[in-house]
Amino acid sequence: MLDAVAIAMAKLGYGGVKLAVAETGWPNGCDYGQIGGNVHNAAIYNRNLGARMAKNPGTPLRPGAKMPVFVFSLYNEDLKGGPGTERHWGLYYANCTAVYEIDLTGRRPLWSYPPLPAPENNTPYKRPIWCVMSAAASKKLNETAVGNALSYACGQGNGTCDAIQPGKNCYLPNTTVAHASYAFNSYWQQFRKTGATCYFNNLAEQTIKDPSHGSCKFHSSLDS
Numbered sequence: 001m002l003d004a005v006a007i008a009m010a011k012l013g014y015g016g017v018k019l020a021v022a023e024t025g026w027p028n029g030c031d032y033g034q035i036g037g038n039v040h041n042a043a044i045y046n047r048n049l050g051a052r053m054a055k056n057p058g059t060p061l062r063p064g065a066k067m068p069v070f071v072f073s074l075y076n077e078d079l080k081g082g083p084g085t086e087r088h089w090g091l092y093y094a095n096c097t098a099v100y101e102i103d104l105t106g107r108r109p110l111w112s113y114p115p116l117p118a119p120e121n122n123t124p125y126k127r128p129i130w131c132v133m134s135a136a137a138s139k140k141l142n143e144t145a146v147g148n149a150l151s152y153a154c155g156q157g158n159g160t161c162d163a164i165q166p167g168k169n170c171y172l173p174n175t176t177v178a179h180a181s182y183a184f185n186s187y188w189q190q191f192r193k194t195g196a197t198c199y200f201n202n203l204a205e206q207t208i209k210d211p212s213h214g215s216c217k218f219h220s221s222l223d224s
Contacts, residue, residue: 003061018065023072024049028099029088031198032125032206037085040119043100046071046091047110054106071104081199084206127208128220131188131198132181134205143176149200150180153187160186163216170216181211182218189219 002019009017026045030037049069058065076090076099092098101113137146154161163170163186164179172178184204188196198204212218 002067003059006059006061018067020068020070022070024069025072025089027085027088028076028090029084030121031084032121032129032208034083034085034121035124036119036122037088038117038119038121039100040116041122042089043102043113043116046102046104047113050102050104050106051110052106079202081197081201083197128210130207130209130211130218130220131185131204132207132211132218133177133184133203137203138177141176145201146176146180146203149203150176150183153180153183153200156187157190160190169214172216182216185211185218189221192221 002021006015006019009015026042027037028039028042049071053067053069056064056066058067071091073089073091075092075096076094077087078094080086090099091102100116133146150161161179161183162168164182165171170178170182180203184198184200188198188204190196192198198206210218210220
């Protein structure tokens with residue numbers, strides 16, 4: 001790919017321009033419906049990247065050419081929106097602890113690293129998934145933020161929040177957390193196939209534990 005860019009630039013009269021890879025990396029975590037984003041794969045990718053670049057391989061068109069490569073990214077971006085992979089590209093967690101050991105100079109032998117956790121999600125997840133209010137958001141409740149997210153979820157779709165209206169199956173317990181969990185899940189199940197994510201400004205998280213209780217049933221999705 002780099003050589004294709006170099007050839008195209010040469011035809012425009014800019015064949016001497018140096019190239020760099022501005023972003024490359026692998027996610028160390030992902031949502032249940034995504035495949036391959038885990039610590040094992042991320043460590044293998046970035047360790048081998050370091051080892052490869054230490055040899056200064058260049059490209060077939062430019063053998064031996066020095067080419068800067070920037071790893072994406074230094075930290076997991078825990079407040080970033082979108083799918084789970086968006087928040088899990090870092091070499092470090094948000095609290096500054098390392099996700100895995102790595103020597104970006106490429107000088108450390110690959111065999112010298114400690115064992116990595118097994119790649120737990122390299123195959124498609126085919127069990128039910130729900131979207132509920134996260135444990136962290138539930139513990140440190142921001143009524144304004146949750147209220148805004150709840151209003152958004154209930155203002156979309158067809159009957160998204162009917163079940164949490166007074167007298168309905170999911171009205172009790174009448175708490176912000178319970179109602180938000182139902183609303184988040186109801187919205188996500190309706191719209192996830194068209195791009196909706198289980199995020200809600202970092203208030204929600206996916207779970208494989210059925211949040212249904214009594215006569216209150218949470219609809220789930222089978223991922224494949």
